[in-house]
Amino acid sequence: xxxxxxxxxxxxxxxxxxxxxxxxxxxxxxxxxxxxxxxxxxxxxxxxxxxxxxxxxxxxxxxxxxxxxxxxxxxxxxxxxxxxxxxxxxxxxxxxxxxxxxxxxxxxxxxxxxxxxxxxxxxxxxxxxxxxxxxxxxxxxxxxxxxxxxxxxxxxxxxxxxxxxxxxxxxxxxxxxxxxxxxxxxxxxxxxxxxxxxxxxxxxxxxxxxxxxxxxxxxxxxxxxxxxxxxxxxxxxxxxxxxxxxxxxxxxxxxxxxxxxxxxxxxxxxxxxxxxxxxxxxxxxxxxxxxxxxxxxxxxxxxxxxxxxxxxxxxxxxxxxxxxxxxxxxxxxxxxxxxxxxxxxxxxxxxxxxxxxxxxxxxxxxxxxxxxxxxxxxxxxxxxxxxxxxxxxx
Amino acid sequence: xxxxxxxxxxxxxxxxxxxxxxxxxxxxxxxxxxxxxxxxxxxxxxxxxxxxxxxxxxxxxxxxxxxxxxxxxxxxxxxxxxxxxxxxxxxxxxxxxxxxxxxxxxxxxxxxxxxxxxxxxxxxxxxxxxxxxxxxxxxxxxxxxxxxxxxxxxxxxxxxxxxxxxxxxxxxxxxxxxxxxxxxxxxxxxxxxxxxxxxxxxxxxxxxxxxxxxxxxxxxxxxxxxxxxxxxxxxxxxxxxxxxxxxxxxxxxxxxxxxxxxxxxxxxxxxxxxxxxxxxxxxxxxxxxxxxxxxxxxxxxxxxx
Numbered sequence: 001x002x003x004x005x006x007x008x009x010x011x012x013x014x015x016x017x018x019x020x021x022x023x024x025x026x027x028x029x030x031x032x033x034x035x036x037x038x039x040x041x042x043x044x045x046x047x048x049x050x051x052x053x054x055x056x057x058x059x060x061x062x063x064x065x066x067x068x069x070x071x072x073x074x075x076x077x078x079x080x081x082x083x084x085x086x087x088x089x090x091x092x093x094x095x096x097x098x099x100x101x102x103x104x105x106x107x108x109x110x111x112x113x114x115x116x117x118x119x120x121x122x123x124x125x126x127x128x129x130x131x132x133x134x135x136x137x138x139x140x141x142x143x144x145x146x147x148x149x150x151x152x153x154x155x156x157x158x159x160x161x162x163x164x165x166x167x168x169x170x171x172x173x174x175x176x177x178x179x180x181x182x183x184x185x186x187x188x189x190x191x192x193x194x195x196x197x198x199x200x201x202x203x204x205x206x207x208x209x210x211x212x213x214x215x216x217x218x219x220x221x222x223x224x225x226x227x228x229x230x231x232x233x234x235x236x237x238x239x240x241x242x243x244x245x246x247x248x249x250x251x252x253x254x255x256x257x258x259x260x261x262x263x264x265x266x267x268x269x270x271x272x273x274x275x276x277x278x279x280x281x282x283x284x285x286x287x288x289x290x291x292x293x294x295x296x297x298x299x300x301x302x303x304x305x306x307x308x309x310x311x312x313x314x315x316x317x318x319x320x321x322x323x324x325x326x327x328x329x330x331x332x333x334x335x336x337x338x339x340x341x342x343x344x345x346x347x348x349x350x351x352x353x354x355x356x357x358x359x360x361x362x363x364x365x366x367x368x369x370x371x372x373x374x375x376x377x378x379x380x381x382x383x384x385x386x387x388x389x390x391x392x393x394x
Numbered sequence: 395x396x397x398x399x400x401x402x403x404x405x406x407x408x409x410x411x412x413x414x415x416x417x418x419x420x421x422x423x424x425x426x427x428x429x430x431x432x433x434x435x436x437x438x439x440x441x442x443x444x445x446x447x448x449x450x451x452x453x454x455x456x457x458x459x460x461x462x463x464x465x466x467x468x469x470x471x472x473x474x475x476x477x478x479x480x481x482x483x484x485x486x487x488x489x490x491x492x493x494x495x496x497x498x499x500x501x502x503x504x505x506x507x508x509x510x511x512x513x514x515x516x517x518x519x520x521x522x523x524x525x526x527x528x529x530x531x532x533x534x535x536x537x538x539x540x541x542x543x544x545x546x547x548x549x550x551x552x553x554x555x556x557x558x559x560x561x562x563x564x565x566x567x568x569x570x571x572x573x574x575x576x577x578x579x580x581x582x583x584x585x586x587x588x589x590x591x592x593x594x595x596x597x598x599x600x601x602x603x604x605x606x607x608x609x610x611x612x613x614x615x616x617x618x619x620x621x622x623x624x625x626x627x628x629x630x631x632x633x634x635x636x637x638x639x640x641x642x643x644x645x646x647x648x649x650x651x652x653x654x655x656x657x658x659x660x661x662x663x664x665x666x667x668x669x670x671x672x673x674x675x676x677x678x679x680x681x682x683x684x685x686x687x688x689x690x691x692x693x694x695x696x697x698x699x
Contacts, residue, residue: 005493009479009486016481222475226538229444229471230495 006240529560
């Protein structure tokens with residue numbers, strides 16, 4: 001009965017903590033909405049992500065074949081610029097209207113065969129190096145193909161300028177997922193698949209702020225001393241915090257998944273599909289919630305004032321989030337940062353959620369991440385409990 | 395009866411002991427006043443009595459049994475702070491603390507009505523605790539302490555920071571509670587409260603009990619040992635030094651105390667000296683007339699120092 005009273009009291013206090021609830025539910029919802037829409041192009045591998053202007057100064061059959069080849073690639077998107085001349089297109093590209101300006105020079109084929117400049121590629125300032133190299137590599141590949149074709153034509157008198165010798169290059173390379181073994185399995189998350197679990201985890205760890213605020217207030221105002229004098233033990237007291245805040249974390253999981261499943265599509269975004277099992281979702285959510293609440297209990301027992309706890313929680317959460325692929329997805333981090341991110345509990349949680357949302361994972365698939373989170377939770381809980389006992393007996 | 399024997403306690407990171415082998419006896423049904431300046435060890439003593447701290451040395455016995463083995467239901471602590479939840483209503487606070495103390499659902503309403511009747515909070519049950527005045531918060535603090543119908547009530551400065559009207563109400567409530575047979579241990583800075591309320595008093599300082607007994611006995615035992623002169627303006631350091639050459643004196647604000655050292659102090663040369671300084675004498679006290687003077691005499695400082 002005593003434990004139930006402690007839990008009931010915590011829910012009552014939480015219900016009246018409007019700012020705390022906003023932090024736990026409104027903040028991640030907004031982050032999910034904003035980031036999912038803002039980064040939808042960046043994450044979506046089905047839509048063209050490389051944009052370019054094109055000027056054809058040659059206007060030959062060969063140049064039209066090159067234009068056609070570019071148009072057939074779904075990852076490239078030509079930005080139409082009407083009748084803009086070279087100068088105005090250069091200006092637009094410099095203003096990042098597109099990532100590249102491709103100029104097919106006059107006598108393109110002749111220039112190519114004479115080892116002169118057949119194409120000119122202008123790179124916009126915001127284009128990253130990897131994208132530029134990728135696009136250049138594609139153009140080189142096209143130019144090489146045309147060169148070979150033209151050489152063959154000259155040698156054998158055949159005309160193959162508008163084909164790749166009948167070879168379907170897409171068939172030359174097959175893709176296999178290392179996770180499930182299914183060919184073509186998608187490995188990079190969409191904006192929704194990345195942002196829903198990422199900001200959910202971020203918000204789950206922010207449980208530290210309302211939890212530490214109530215616990216430190218109880219300590220400062222003598223309520224904790226009063227409870228202890230009434231026979232409330234250390235473990236009972238901690239359990240009275242752990243259960244309600246764990247429940248709040250689980251409610252956050254439900255609410256943020258609903259945002260991904262219903263709210264984002266209602267606003268025109270992509271719907272979050274839960275490809276994996278609900279059991280796996282429960283396992284990883286529970287493990288992440290236990291880790292978050294234990295972490296919150298530790299901070300609350302380490303900090304002397306609510307200000308200290310708020311600052312410590314805020315700073316630590318942001319570092320864990322930056323490191324753990326919440327703010328910057330891990331797949332675009334350099335390798336050493338990806339290695340470093342393995343130390344962030346948020347990364348463990350995110351990996352677990354992505355196993356389910358992206359790779360159709362089952363319970364067994366999320367056990368490694370859940371295990372790490374539970375081990376961390378146990379460690380933090382033991383330290384928090386010792387500190388709590390220490391504070392009582394000073 | 396509470397019997398405290400040779401109780402000692404030190405905090406882990408402190409070199410000085412907070413309690414230095416104190417012994418006390420508090421009679422069953424009494425209203426016992428514990429006086430001492432900040433840092434005297436009063437709150438630590440209460441924490442030891444309620445089992446929040448554990449003493450490595452000494453004994454605390456309640457009716458002959460080790461206090462550590464006493465059920466928390468037998469006593470109640472009313473801390474100095476507003477030890478309740480500001481965001482809950484008066485009723486929610488009372489319900490919560492009653493449930494924590496295992497008051498059954500069937501008894502809950504009656505118990506809440508009982509303590510709100512004593513503290514006159516019946517009309518405030520729906521008010522958020524944060525919105526109560528200082529006096530009403532003190533009453534709520536007291537009401538929570540009565541929920542378990544304790545046989546021993548430990549009150550830690552229960553009237554700090556409230557208006558005279560609320561203070562009077564709380565003092566009367568405490569008298570009524572004591573009249574029902576509940577033993578009350580009352581700590582306070584306010585000596586006039588202790589004088590008004592308590593049958594017996596203990597004066598603590600630096601972790602020691604300097605004196606214990608009924609107030610008339612204590613005052614009688616310490617009467618006639620000093621003369622206190624109340625001056626219009628305090629003496630400066632040089633003037634005081636001049637006096638100290640011939641007398642055992644101490645000055646606190648405008649009060650100049652002359653210690654008798656077993657003999658009557660030679661008062662007339664002092665009068666002459668003050669007159670030569672043109673320092674006006676407002677009042678003269680001889681001996682110990684009230685608890686405050688007794689306290690100052692024993693501790694050589696004011697409670698509010």
